[in-house]
Amino acid sequence: MRVRAQDVDRRIGATTLLASVTLDAPPGSTVGLLGPNGSGKSTLLRVLAGLDRPDGGRVLLDETDRTALPRRAVARRVAVVTQHEPTEADMTVADVLLLGRIPHRPLLAPVGADDVHRVSAALDGAGLAGWERRRWASLSGGERQRVAIARALLQEPDVLLLDEPTNHLDIRHRFALLADLARAPVTVVAALHDLDLAGQYCDRIVLLAAGRVVAAGTPARVLTEESIAEVFGVGADVMPGPGGRVRILLRSLAV
């Protein structure tokens, strides 16, 4: 499924959070949203996810305006993991994962053997085999993040919207997650802070600053030494890789 934002504005009171933001995520692509703190990444993801309405412009899923699609149809096709997953909920890991199957079950239908099997396979995939009965609130930040992403994948979405999915993950799991997302047939839009990781795994990058798109395109086109210095205020050595990918070595400009 293709995801597009066209000229999206988002304002709260007199504050402009997004100004005429345009994004195009072709089917199956992995798009990285990059930008400094407060540049509008989470705000844009919330608008794409339908959690907030744009004040101008529109979001299209394939060729249809998101607001014209029934809620349940969107829930089946678009999965979201925000930065603010509740941490105190008194649930087991299996309960949390089963939330991902709700859009696929008839209303009020009980959990079936197929759901239980899928939950255990999802835990295997997340490297947390056998954790069904662990309490959600007792998990570490990284474990919780891995379960939240597994829940989103259990939804079998066409589109996955992820706000800083590598936050809390150790290095090995960061690589594993980005590689899995890049391989998956699903369209991914993910806010990321790690420029090197984004440069290696994303098909496209949208670079935001102060609620505006500064550049968009392949990592090689967007993540240049100049743009990184201008937007992030750090020095960078950018090394070209295959297919428009880049490796990035960052350094402080202060030294």
Ligand SMILES: Nc1ncnc2c1ncn2[C@@H]1O[C@H](COP(=O)(O)OP(=O)(O)OP(=O)(O)O)[C@@H](O)[C@H]1O
């Ligand atoms: N409810 C609100 N009222 C006023 N300003 C807000 C509100 N929510 C967000 N903002 C502001 O909008 C801007 C964009 O925030 P957003 O969370 O989208 O940034 P971000 O790029 O995701 O940042 P980070 O990297 O820190 O997560 C910030 O300056 C933030 O303070």
